[in-house]
Amino acid sequence: MLAFKVQALNDSRMKNITHSLIQRGLARVLPGVPASLPQEADRVQAPAPVLVSGQPETPVVLASPHSGRFYPEAFVRESRQPLNILRSGEDSYVEELAASAHALGPMFVHATFPRVFCDVNRAAWDLDPRMFNTPVPAFVRATYRGLAGLGSVPRIVADNRQIYRARMPFMDAALRIRDYWMPYHATLAAALRKTHARHGISLLLDLHSMPDAPEAGSPDFVLGDAHGASCSGLLIQAAEEVLQGMGFKTSRNTPYAGGYITQHYGRPREGLHALQIEMRRSLYMDEKTREKHTGFSDLQRALAQMTERLTTTLQTREING
Known part of the structure; x- marks a missing residue:
């Protein structure tokens, strides 16, 4: 039964993160692209695109896909938006x-x-074809988010502001998928495989922050389980109990039910659970200056207590899909 660890995370749903697919796609559409390109000058001092730490001591895996702060110089230079807008x-x-x-x-x-x-947090080839000034391959499949400019290589940021001064070659986006998207998902999938192999069950806590959401009653936390599809109800209930017990206001799936990561990795019937955690930014930082304030330690403590409770729930209670 445990043989699924390798297979389930490399089935047809994972085909768009395999190296061979991306390389074949690049070679077919952009002949002559070498298998390994030299690094651009502004990436010489760049950190690795994805960092992983720790061993699977518990059945929980933590992930932060959107808190990266390395902005390549060429990207900032080519953008029509200033850095503070890009960071929004x-x-x-x-x-x-x-x-x-x-x-x-x-x-x-x-x-x-x-x-x-x-x-x-988007599918690899969820891209707006209107972004490009070269042919777009048939394997590009834009969802409504991609067509709105919010695909795996976004076209817009903050209040529908255009990022780029001009349309880009498709190769530019394809290489970002190869060099950034693919390593992130390969690393995350490996962490989940190791965790499930050790514990027979795993829970991905996909961590995000959000602006105030008055349309949803201004919750402090939004817990997204793809409307019940990505994790056991016992787990989201346990998370709610901890957070509400600490005085935080929570919401389920409104306005964020979970993106590609939650939907893709959450397979409760296979013992793979995924829960997206959105935290209100004003709880821990000044959104204008990006400076942390005194609420930072409170939120840090809340995440730790929630993680501890979820770990106990996974270890001591039968979790069914």
Whole structure:
């Protein structure tokens, strides 16, 4: 039964993150692209695109896909928006908020690049064809989000502002998928495989931050389980109990039910659970200056307590899909 760890995470739903598919796609559409391109000058000092730390000491895996703060110089230079606007969608400091929870034993996966450059919470080839000035291959499949400019390589940021001064070659987007999207998902999938192999069950806590959401009653936390499809009800209930017990206001699936990551990795019937956690930014930082304030430690503690409770729930109670 445990043979599924390798197979389930490499089935047809994972085909768009395999190296062979991406390389074949690049070679077919852009002949002559070498298998390994030299690094651009502005990436010489760049961090690795994804960092992973810890061992699967618990059945929980923590991930922060949108808190990366390395903005390549060429990207900023080519953008028609200033850096402060490019940073508007950044989940600032989420990897630091997760530090106390990580210390409890979960593995932790963290993207170092920003979502405005490459958004790993979208399917690999969810791209707006209107972004490009070269042919777009048939395997590009834009969803409504991609067509709106919010695909894996976004076209817009903050109040529908255009990011680029001109349309780009498709190769530019394809190489971001190869060099950023693919390593992130390969690393996350490996962490989940290791965790499930050790514990027979796993829970991905996909950590994000959000602006105030008055349309949803201004919750402090939004817990997204793809409307019940990505994790056991016992787990989201346990998370709610901890957070509400600490005085936080929570919402389920409104306005965020979970993106590609939650929907893709959450397979409760196979013992793979995924829960998206959105935290209100004003709880821990000044959204204008991006400076942390005194609420930071409170939110850090809340994440740790929630993680501890979820770990106990996974270890001591039968979790059914």
